[in-house]
Amino acid sequence: MGSMGNGDKVIEEGKYVLLYLDQRGKWLVKVSKGREFHTHKGVVSLGDLVGRPYGCSIFSNLGERFFALKPTIYDLIMKAERPTQIMYPKDIGLELLRLGVGPGKRVVEIGTGSGSLTMALANAVRPGGMVFTYETRKEFVEIAKRNLSKAGLLDYVTFKEADAKAGLEERDVDAVAVDIGDPWEVVPLAEEALVGGGCIAIFCPTINQVERVVASLAEGRFADIETYECLLREILVRPGKTRPATRMIGHTGYLTFARRILERGLPDPP
Amino acid sequence: MGSMGNGDKVIEEGKYVLLYLDQRGKWLVKVSKGREFHTHKGVVSLGDLVGRPYGCSIFSNLGERFFALKPTIYDLIMKAERPTQIMYPKDIGLELLRLGVGPGKRVVEIGTGSGSLTMALANAVRPGGMVFTYETRKEFVEIAKRNLSKAGLLDYVTFKEADAKAGLEERDVDAVAVDIGDPWEVVPLAEEALVGGGCIAIFCPTINQVERVVASLAEGRFADIETYECLLREILVRPGKTRPATRMIGHTGYLTFARRILERGLPDPP
């Protein structure tokens, strides 16, 4: 995912493209000689894309036109293999900014899941940073590795098939991202791992989890504790009949943010 | 903003810190020997912070405790000098992901404004990428440069005090971000500048702007045109009395996204 070598403009053998038919038909597919992709609008010969530029069109055997787009990190997240709920870009985007994640940063992630946040973190810390991601469930580690591999981001992730509650090995990390069911259990460990002033973000589906994790942050050496929810609404823009979409996702989870300080946050005398 | 040299842990002369008092009292200040910062909770001697670690506390002459945090890209955006409305992290975070912006990318920004999005883009494309940002109003260019300078990101931005409507010089760029009052005017120019499959994002405060810009995208060589609005709600987490904040920002703007294709998007026969 670098920029402006030839591989950025031309589709190469073995690369993934986002095959775009329309708003409801988008697929992440691997381009390879002889490979075919079957859709409800006919069969697309993916091999024919090799050597052609990104953004080009290709027709199925039924004469339907598709476009071959270069997958962005957004596409990779939305099209990730996912046995469970993933974190969505609306939440991930805000979290990346709040965590201050950028090139060169060292980040611990607790709860790899299917790796959607991992992809975004890995993409952001390139080329000099690293994401250390903990996950106890072997099958999720495998899925996440596949997703990161498709994204070409394996080099920026250290997978740890281990229980973060047993201890984090990293120290002085810039940021910690948590997405597990009992996040309060790892708050003291995150405190140890974070550099002074470092950031933590915790994703919780329920408000009860939020209350418990905020209490654990407030007891520890954390300041600037805030919780948000982010709602995304699609607008259907049609000439003369523009309106928001009838259905929307009403809830994914709450995002709690805090900053590591060097003393407990409760006021005490100088 | 690299990681884990000594400069990442220890506050150095001339650096900015986020001085944190409480949720309503956060300031971006420059640390310098002999410098004082006056607040409603007393005077803080900023020079005393030199050589101390990020996350440490410092007391004002009135005995109030402040914490010295390392500014994240989020802090830099929220504390940017801003004569006008800025783009907010909720919108910026989503836009970065949709644009596929990451290390090494080349991005054109049309409408620098006070540079809040510019900061986020520059932070994301480091170290090998570049943001080319167009702005016609000299006073905004100056403000944006000051904001980028505070953020230490000037090396990743090429400022162009010029009217984008007169033409974009860049070609084969990975992404274009637009935030001007008449964005439809630059859609054909963005089309020329973008590499095949490249992404465009347009921020519009009004729905009428959205309708016009979507129409111009649909007439050009763009696919995957979508518009969203993003609502952020703070949750006040207090033991036994947790509730959303009474007031919230009800609207900043709409985000429209599209992808550059190599042919016009309207169906035509094979």
Place this chain on the structure above:
Amino acid sequence: MGSMGNGDKVIEEGKYVLLYLDQRGKWLVKVSKGREFHTHKGVVSLGDLVGRPYGCSIFSNLGERFFALKPTIYDLIMKAERPTQIMYPKDIGLELLRLGVGPGKRVVEIGTGSGSLTMALANAVRPGGMVFTYETRKEFVEIAKRNLSKAGLLDYVTFKEADAKAGLEERDVDAVAVDIGDPWEVVPLAEEALVGGGCIAIFCPTINQVERVVASLAEGRFADIETYECLLREILVRPGKTRPATRMIGHTGYLTFARRILERGLPDPP
């Protein structure tokens, strides 16, 4: 739907009850000797409810328990026969208050549809008021009549199978409620029909309709023109895992309100 005669406590032959199984299983059914109601949880002998009190339980032949509730106006709206989109209680409730509808009021409704708003209006104007409702499509008039009949509210509605655009016969009405595709066409007619200070409410799914109808109101003798959208979110309250529902209705329509004045609203000299 009066109060506290015996018919208010005891289920009588021929009355409707809301048969309640659980949050997903609620049905509006007519109680009658010998009548059976088939559900996925077995068959309920509705006749057995005659003479029993509202709120009582009844078991299906499979041993599942149902409760027999007296239908409220909310239930009647939600369970109305509806070939098209109906107005929802979140919008209706606000509209009733903004229109100042209450006992004794005379209200014109333009666009009966399936009669969901008609029911709420008729319920509110009892016993001395009247709803005059216009609808051009015969099949909708029939459906609305059936819905109003189930609700026992036919006495408070004058159905007019006629095109409101050809003229409204009523004068000095307290309120006008509009829900048709081209509401701006009837604004001048509503102006004629409304008493001084009377209220109008217009429901529009698209923002383009809103812009046109607001323009027509501003040109006429109307003041206090405001537009709102109302979003309803269900909260799933579960011990220890409370959270908003994952899915929600993101849009039904916009509500525009205005007040009839006796002169044009644009400022002119005294």
Place this chain on the structure above:
Amino acid sequence: MGSMGNGDKVIEEGKYVLLYLDQRGKWLVKVSKGREFHTHKGVVSLGDLVGRPYGCSIFSNLGERFFALKPTIYDLIMKAERPTQIMYPKDIGLELLRLGVGPGKRVVEIGTGSGSLTMALANAVRPGGMVFTYETRKEFVEIAKRNLSKAGLLDYVTFKEADAKAGLEERDVDAVAVDIGDPWEVVPLAEEALVGGGCIAIFCPTINQVERVVASLAEGRFADIETYECLLREILVRPGKTRPATRMIGHTGYLTFARRILERGLPDPP
């Protein structure tokens, strides 16, 4: 607030009007010979309005035009004297429908507060119904009485300066509306007072209150327990620059609804 006597069209001595200047200038004032009303746009001689029709204009001594509108229940709520937070029409409207409140209904309200919900309930139950409203704080009872008096609705309200927790005197009421800090305390009393199938609505600012009150409902004889929050967003409709308002109320409270049944709701064998 009946309909179409002369008093409905012509402003009479001693009546209240909504004096309308613009979206930010609306006042509920009493019309009386010799009375003046001072605004930032000059002095209005209210006495001059006697005998003129609702909807008419009147000029201040500075030549500014105001309109004299007949107050609706919405205006009366929004302009109520209120020492504390009131319930807003977005919540009240939905609650009236969910409670099934209408002409003739007998309703118990627990927590009169400043009487905003009381006004809406009283308006709705006319002419044959009654609202029994409990409030322990004498000063609130006085304020509520003044608000109800302005609205001309005193005949439909029985004020009870008493602690509802000490017991409710009413039986077989159609609906109970609760707005106090510890609503779970009165759930068993509401259960006793409600007729079979009757409705209860509870307004709670915090989610912790919601959790406790839902638990108490689930333990009692209630079914169909649901919780909602309602968000209202103003749309600023301006030719060519339509957009939602920048600021909005992000939270007022949660609404919990349930229905009185004659047995405990937990499944038990037939």
